[in-house]
Amino acid sequence: MLLRRIYQFLIIYCAGILLLFLLKYGLQLSDYVIPSPIELWQTGCAEFVRYFKDVADTLRVAVIGQIISVIFAFIVGIAGRKATWVGSIVKVAAYNVQAYPIVALAPIIFILLGDGFIARLLIASMICYFPILLSVIGIMSEPVVDIEHFYRCTGRLRWQLEVKIRAFENLNKLTTVISGSATLAMAGTIVAEFIAANAGIGYSIRIALYQSDLARILSALFVIGITLSVYQGLLEWAGALIKKGWET
Amino acid sequence: MKCFKKPTCRKTVMSGIILTWLFSIVVADAVNAGEKLNYRLKWLFNASVVGDLYADVHHIFTDHGLDVQVKAGGPERDAIRELELGHAQFGVASADQVIRAMSKGAPVIVIAQLFQINALQWIYRDDQPPIKRLSDLKGRTIGITYGGNDETIMRTLLAKGGINQKEITLFSVRYDYTPFFQRKADIWPVYRNTQGVFLSAKLAKEDETLRFLDPHDFGVRFVANSVVTSEQMIAKHPQTVIKFKQALLQGWREALNPANQKKTLNTLKQFDKDTSETILTQQLAITRTLIQPSPDIKIGTIDTAAWKETEQIMQAQGLIKKPVNVEKALRNL
Numbered sequence: 001m002l003l004r005r006i007y008q009f010l011i012i013y014c015a016g017i018l019l020l021f022l023l024k025y026g027l028q029l030s031d032y033v034i035p036s037p038i039e040l041w042q043t044g045c046a047e048f049v050r051y052f053k054d055v056a057d058t059l060r061v062a063v064i065g066q067i068i069s070v071i072f073a074f075i076v077g078i079a080g081r082k083a084t085w086v087g088s089i090v091k092v093a094a095y096n097v098q099a100y101p102i103v104a105l106a107p108i109i110f111i112l113l114g115d116g117f118i119a120r121l122l123i124a125s126m127i128c129y130f131p132i133l134l135s136v137i138g139i140m141s142e143p144v145v146d147i148e149h150f151y152r153c154t155g156r157l158r159w160q161l162e163v164k165i166r167a168f169e170n171l172n173k174l175t176t177v178i179s180g181s182a183t184l185a186m187a188g189t190i191v192a193e194f195i196a197a198n199a200g201i202g203y204s205i206r207i208a209l210y211q212s213d214l215a216r217i218l219s220a221l222f223v224i225g226i227t228l229s230v231y232q233g234l235l236e237w238a239g240a241l242i243k244k245g246w247e248t
Numbered sequence: 249m250k251c252f253k254k255p256t257c258r259k260t261v262m263s264g265i266i267l268t269w270l271f272s273i274v275v276a277d278a279v280n281a282g283e284k285l286n287y288r289l290k291w292l293f294n295a296s297v298v299g300d301l302y303a304d305v306h307h308i309f310t311d312h313g314l315d316v317q318v319k320a321g322g323p324e325r326d327a328i329r330e331l332e333l334g335h336a337q338f339g340v341a342s343a344d345q346v347i348r349a350m351s352k353g354a355p356v357i358v359i360a361q362l363f364q365i366n367a368l369q370w371i372y373r374d375d376q377p378p379i380k381r382l383s384d385l386k387g388r389t390i391g392i393t394y395g396g397n398d399e400t401i402m403r404t405l406l407a408k409g410g411i412n413q414k415e416i417t418l419f420s421v422r423y424d425y426t427p428f429f430q431r432k433a434d435i436w437p438v439y440r441n442t443q444g445v446f447l448s449a450k451l452a453k454e455d456e457t458l459r460f461l462d463p464h465d466f467g468v469r470f471v472a473n474s475v476v477t478s479e480q481m482i483a484k485h486p487q488t489v490i491k492f493k494q495a496l497l498q499g500w501r502e503a504l505n506p507a508n509q510k511k512t513l514n515t516l517k518q519f520d521k522d523t524s525e526t527i528l529t530q531q532l533a534i535t536r537t538l539i540q541p542s543p544d545i546k547i548g549t550i551d552t553a554a555w556k557e558t559e560q561i562m563q564a565q566g567l568i569k570k571p572v573n574v575e576k577a578l579r580n581l
Contacts, residue, residue, distance in 0.1 A: 032352035033332050111426050198420040207395030211567070212326055212348055 001240070002233035009229040013222060020218075035215035043215035044222065051201060051223045058189050058200040059227055061117065065124030066185035070178060073129045077136025078163055091137065098130040102191065110196040120192040120200065127188030128181040135177040139170040168246055175239030179232050186228050285314055285492065286336040289321040290473055293519035294442050295531035296367065297340075298512060299539070299547075303499025305515045312495040314488070328356050331478045338481075338492055343471035343558040343574075344397045350572040355479035358555075358578050359493050360548035362500070363472040365538045368398055369440045370461040371447060376434060379461050382409025389417040391428065391436040396421075398437040401463050401470050404561050408466065435461060441534040446527050469554040470561060482579070490581050497548045504536045504547070550578045 017040070024034040031039055080091045106123060113119040144165050151157035151165075167174065193202025201220055208216035289297050300318055303309055309316040319336070321327065327339025328349045340362070341349075349356050370390070372379070379385060382405055392399045398421075406416070419433040425447065428436040438444045440460060448458045463470065475496065482489050503512045509532070516528050523531070540547050552575055559574045 027333075029332055030349070030353040030355065032349040032354035033329050035352075107424060110422070111424060196422040196424075198422075209323070210393065210395035212329075212345060 001236050002230065005229040005233035005236075006226065009225050013225055017218070032212065033214075035218070039215050040218060043213075044219040047216060047219050048223065051204060051220050052227075054199075054201040054204045054220075055223045055227045058186065058193065058202065058224075059231065061120045061200065062124050062182070062185040062189045063231075065121050065189060066128055066178075066182055068121070069125040069129030069181070069185065070132055072125070073132035073136050077133055077140050078159075080137055081140035094130075094133055102127055102188070103195070106192065106195045116197070120189055120197050123192035124185045124188040127191070128184035131184060132177055132181050135173060139173060140166055142166065144169045171239070171243050171246070175236065175243070179235040179239065182232050182235055183228060186224070186231075190224070285309075285316045285338065285488070286319055286330075287316050287492075288319050288325060288327040288330050288336040288339040290325075290327065290340040290342065291321045293320050294523075295516060295520070295528065295535050296439065296442055296473070298516055298532065298535060299362070299500030299503040300340075300496065301499075301519055302503035302512060302515050303496050305518065306499070306502070306511075308495045308499045308502070309492075312491045314491055314495060316492070316495075327476060328354055331356065331476065331481075337488075338475060338477050340473050341476050342397060342473060343555060344400065344562060344567070346474065346476060346577060347559050347562055347568060347572055347574055350574065350577055351568040351570070356476050356577060357479055357482055358474045358476055358550060359489060359581055360475040360497060361471060361550045361555075362474060362548065363538050364541050364545055364549065364551065365462075365464050366401075366470050366472040367439045367441050367535075367538050368401060368437060368470075368472065369444065369463070370402075370435045371428070371438050371444060371458045372435045372461065373451075374457040374459050376459075378459060379435075382406075382411065382466055385409060385411055385435075386415045388434040389419050389432070391419045391421040391433040393421045393437065396437075397470065400561060400565055400567065401468060402437075403565055404468050404470070405463055405466060407564070408468065441531050441538055445530045445534060446523070449527060449530075468561075469551070469557050471551065471554050471558045474550070475548075482581075486581075493548070493581055500539065500547050504532075504539060506536075550580055552578055 020034050021037065023029065024036075035043070076094050079086070080088075080094070102123060105126070109119050109122055113122065140163065147165050147169070148157060148162065151161060189200065190202035190205070193200035194206050195202075197203050201224055205217055205220050208214075208220065287300065289300060291297065293301060297318075304316065304318045316338075321340065326345070327336060327341045328345055330336040331339055332354060341356075346356055346358060372388075376388075377384060385406065390402060392402050406413070419427060421427075421433075421437060425436065427433045438447060440462070444458075444460065451458055475493070477489055477492075502508055503515070509529075512532060513525060513528055516532070517525070520528065555574045555578060559568070559572060562568050563571060
């Protein structure tokens with residue numbers, strides 16, 4: 001699972017780079033527009049360790065942000081699963097928060113919270129919680145009739161049991177959503193760092209952009225991609241382990 | 249045909265078609281470029297590009313037989329890249345961009361230098377001790393944009409003043425001025441003719457007055473916005489380049505002529521709707537002094553010595569690996 005994620009990423013990254021080189025040599029573009037393979041290799045080697053540390057810093061924020069958003073999405077999703085007035089208002093509130101584009105909210109967040117850890121964490125959580133919420137609401141509001149019917153008839157269906165049944169029956173979906181949301185958490189953190197933070201890979205990409213250094217940007221993208229693939233692979237593996245544990 | 253029935257073969261063929269299509273879009277863009285001239289600015293529409301806007305709005309380009317589309321720039325835009333890709337035929341770039349591009353083999357040519365004095369300066373409150381000598385920077389918290397040309401200029405000032413980095417505190421600048429307002433940073437980089445004006449007005453409401461630190465006063469000449477085109481454009485369409493330069497500089501001369509002030513402000517207001525007329529008037533007055541510091545300097549003059557100094561600064565800071573001989577890219581057409 002983990003290896004598959006890594007080689008899939010390598011295939012996509014190499015295809016992208018190959019396309020860039022095709023354009024570079026096809027259109028005879030200078031190294032300023034698209035770096036040469038040698039420059040890309042040299043920059044990658046020179047910057048790998050620094051970028052790896054930056055990505056680790058970003059990933060740390062993204063993981064915490066994802067955990068917070070998963071917890072939050074489950075709380076809101078479970079509260080909003082019933083077709084009651086409270087459930088409906090919880091859903092509307094959650095949808096409305098997401099309606100504001102993060103680039104519009106980010107400046108306010110940075111002014112209020114500064115450009116440190118908390119602002120990055122909040123933005124990462126805000127970006128990745130919504131897809132999880134949608135899935136949780138979808139899963140939790142859909143009864144598993146065959147199983148729930150028995151408990152309902154015998155009067156033993158408490159809300160905790162209802163949530164457990166629905167989560168277990170949709171564990172594959174939940175694992176996929178949580179694993180997929182890792183990308184969003186990472187993207188959210190990078191966006192936050194790019195806008196205003198003074199640490200992390202987004203900040204390094206912003207500096208490379210100021211210096212029109214595409215070789216550095218491509219190197220950063222490689223490190224981000226490989227790290228994210230490993231993290232997603234680990235999440236999927238953990239999901240498979242949990243499922244196995246529940247089944248036995 | 250037999251091969252096409254196999255799913256793997258179909259995928260390969262489809263991938264090939266998509267790649268060819270993407271490739272043809274880029275090539276077609278480059279080929280079609282000759283019909284209409286695109287002029288990519290360095291930044292958004294504001295007082296710093298007033299001459300460019302004036303030439304467009306008052307049909308000066310059209311009078312010279314040119315069909316020019318003036319396009320706003322921004323942090324994600326790079327005029328030199330667009331020249332090479334054929335998305336633009338003319339553009340505005342700062343000297344550091346030109347020198348970086350030359351160091352990587354980009355065929356870029358400078359045809360006019362718009363700002364004779366770099367608009368990039370630093371503000372500080374006048375309740376702070378004045379900065380009369382570079383050594384007065386010691387002990388202050390200085391805002392810089394890491395990777396930006398203000399970092400390069402400030403590091404040059406510090407080196408020139410013999411100031412060790414331990415003697416000052418560098419503060420990472422972002423898009424908003426809150427750290428300066430909150431006095432987390434003592435000195436903050438601004439564009440003198442735009443941000444410098446509205447920040448002065450804003451702080452004046454709080455009974456605060458600003459001073460400016462101009463690197464030019466300390467002998468640091470780092471060239472700012474200049475008009476660029478490609479070697480190919482000069483080789484294939486020299487008359488178009490000459491006509492473009494003439495029209496553009498005429499636009500700048502007319503825009504900065506005090507006799508045309510009302511007309512110029514009306515032009516600017518069409519594009520910069522959020523800024524008051526009072527502020528725009530002040531911005532225009534300062535822009536005038538940066539574009540034409542004295543009547544004997546012609547608008548658009550390329551200051552070769554300043555360009556060489558900019559190259560030396562960049563080399564000294566390791567921003568380019570070897571000399572590019574920037575004078576080769578400067579053309580007084």
